[in-house]
Amino acid sequence: xxxxxxxxxxxxxxxxxxxxxxxxxxxGAENFSLSEAARRAGVSPSAPYKHFAERxxxxxxxxxxxxxxxxxMLRTALAGVESPAEIMRITNELFLTFAVExxxxxxxxxRSHLDAARxxxxxxxxxxxxxxxxxxxxxxxxxxxxxxxxxxxSNALRYGFAATFLFDRNKPTGESLDTARRQVxxxxxxxxxxx
Amino acid sequence: xxxxxxxxxxxxxxxxxxxxxxxxxxxGAENFSLSEAARRAGVSPSAPYKHFAERxxxxxxxxxxxxxxxxxMLRTALAGVESPAEIMRITNELFLTFAVExxxxxxxxxRSHLDAARxxxxxxxxxxxxxxxxxxxxxxxxxxxxxxxxxxxSNALRYGFAATFLFDRNKPTGESLDTARRQVxxxxxxxxxxx
DNA sequence: GTCTATATGACGATAGAC
DNA sequence: GTCTATCGTCATATAGAC
Numbered sequence: 001x002x003x004x005x006x007x008x009x010x011x012x013x014x015x016x017x018x019x020x021x022x023x024x025x026x027x028g029a030e031n032f033s034l035s036e037a038a039r040r041a042g043v044s045p046s047a048p049y050k051h052f053a054e055r056x057x058x059x060x061x062x063x064x065x066x067x068x069x070x071x072x073m074l075r076t077a078l079a080g081v082e083s084p085a086e087i088m089r090i091t092n093e094l095f096l097t098f099a100v101e102x103x104x105x106x107x108x109x110x111r112s113h114l115d116a117a118r119x120x121x122x123x124x125x126x127x128x129x130x131x132x133x134x135x136x137x138x139x140x141x142x143x144x145x146x147x148x149x150x151x152x153x154s155n156a157l158r159y160g161f162a163a164t165f166l167f168d169r170n171k172p173t174g175e176s177l178d179t180a181r182r183q184v185x186x187x188x189x190x191x192x193x194x195x
Numbered sequence: 196x197x198x199x200x201x202x203x204x205x206x207x208x209x210x211x212x213x214x215x216x217x218x219x220x221x222x223g224a225e226n227f228s229l230s231e232a233a234r235r236a237g238v239s240p241s242a243p244y245k246h247f248a249e250r251x252x253x254x255x256x257x258x259x260x261x262x263x264x265x266x267x268m269l270r271t272a273l274a275g276v277e278s279p280a281e282i283m284r285i286t287n288e289l290f291l292t293f294a295v296e297x298x299x300x301x302x303x304x305x306r307s308h309l310d311a312a313r314x315x316x317x318x319x320x321x322x323x324x325x326x327x328x329x330x331x332x333x334x335x336x337x338x339x340x341x342x343x344x345x346x347x348x349s350n351a352l353r354y355g356f357a358a359t360f361l362f363d364r365n366k367p368t369g370e371s372l373d374t375a376r377r378q379v380x381x382x383x384x385x386x387x388x389x390x
Numbered sequence: 391g392t393c394t395a396t397a398t399g400a401c402g403a404t405a406g407a408c
Numbered sequence: 409g410t411c412t413a414t415c416g417t418c419a420t421a422t423a424g425a426c
Binding site for chain 1: 223225308344345347348350351352353354355356358359362378379381382384385386387388389390
Binding site: 012043044046047050051 | 409410411412413
């Protein structure tokens with residue numbers, strides 16, 4: 001009863017998400033497998049299917065959490081910031097921090113190629129992140145087409161920066177991260193000025 | 196002899212690259228498998244190992260060709276262009292065209308996570324592409340640190356644009372591609388101006 | 391240069407017992 | 409809610425025949 005019940009604690013869903021997060025951190029979202037997550041959580045390969053309909057569903061759950069965590073970071077970092085240009089700069093600099101410090105979340109949210117149509121809640125969570133840049137761009141440029149282009153460019157810039165920073169170079173040092181953060185901030189302001 | 200010799204034509208390496216290219220176009224670089232490439236080339240799963248030491252070696256061969264093809268496109272598009280800012284704009288706009296029209300090459304070159312250290316020739320070919328933006332940035336800004344930051348930002352911008360264009364939206368129409376191309380060009384010029 | 395045969399090892403997913 | 413057992417599938421890679 002005792003040990004057995006300890007296993008059957010009803011918290012497997014949480015344990016699986018935890019294990020999956022560590023797994024994704026180590027091996028990247030592409031190499032994630034549901035079986036290994038189960039193995040690390042100490043349960044059989046079929047146990048997860050009571051909580052997640054399929055492999056991708058666990059990944060999607062993590063990705064959604066990642067977006068929400070990212071959004072929370074943004075809210076904290078942007079508290080009291082009024083200037084739209086500053087909002088865009090800080091948002092883009094913070095993305096590098098997120099990608100490095102919350103690397104498992106970053107992997108799940110940005111590098112697992114999940115079918116967005118199958119996991120609508122994922123897009124909802126992501127949209128809240130995108131709204132920050134969209135709103136700032138709209139505050140800066142009245143023409144909606146221009147504002148949309150600026151927001152898109154800003155998103156593309158930070159996404160590309162993170163990808164090249166994390167995968168072209170190997171292993172981010174603290175110093176190179178600071179440099180990259182300054183570079184992306186500067187580039188964002190240039191974009192805001194000149195787009 | 197006849198049919199047999201047709202199979203044993205000595206051109207398997209080429210046939211495999213061809214099959215792999217089609218495979219990557221359809222399913223993406225992540226889902227590429229050497230076995231399936233062999234299947235499509237009409238040979239046994241072990242036949243490729245006479246020409247490629249391992250799975251990734253075939254992928255790397257295609258990625259290298261992709262970089263060279265991309266470089267050729269750039270040379271053509273930039274013939275006679277003198278202005279460094281224009282070089283950067285055209286380079287970035289062309290990247291979207293490359294990603295869409297040569298999608299298999301794009302996948303192999305930019306979305307197969309190959310170990311760069313294991314395939315040094317891959318980096319050599321890629322560096323030729325990067326040199327174009329590096330040189331233009333250096334012509335624009337004398338401070339080497341600033342020039343490097345500008346080049347990095349420009350590369351990140353086009354990379355991010357292509358990634359979001361191809362995967363956020365589904366299936367590029369001709370019109371949306373034109374729009375995206377204008378947007379990335381405009382963003383690049385803004386970057387050049389303000390960085 | 392390509393073949394067959396094979397070793398080895400994942401993985402996703404389902405059925406049915408407890 | 410978790411288990412065992414299992415099916416089916418696919419992959420990388422090697423050894424040795426032709």
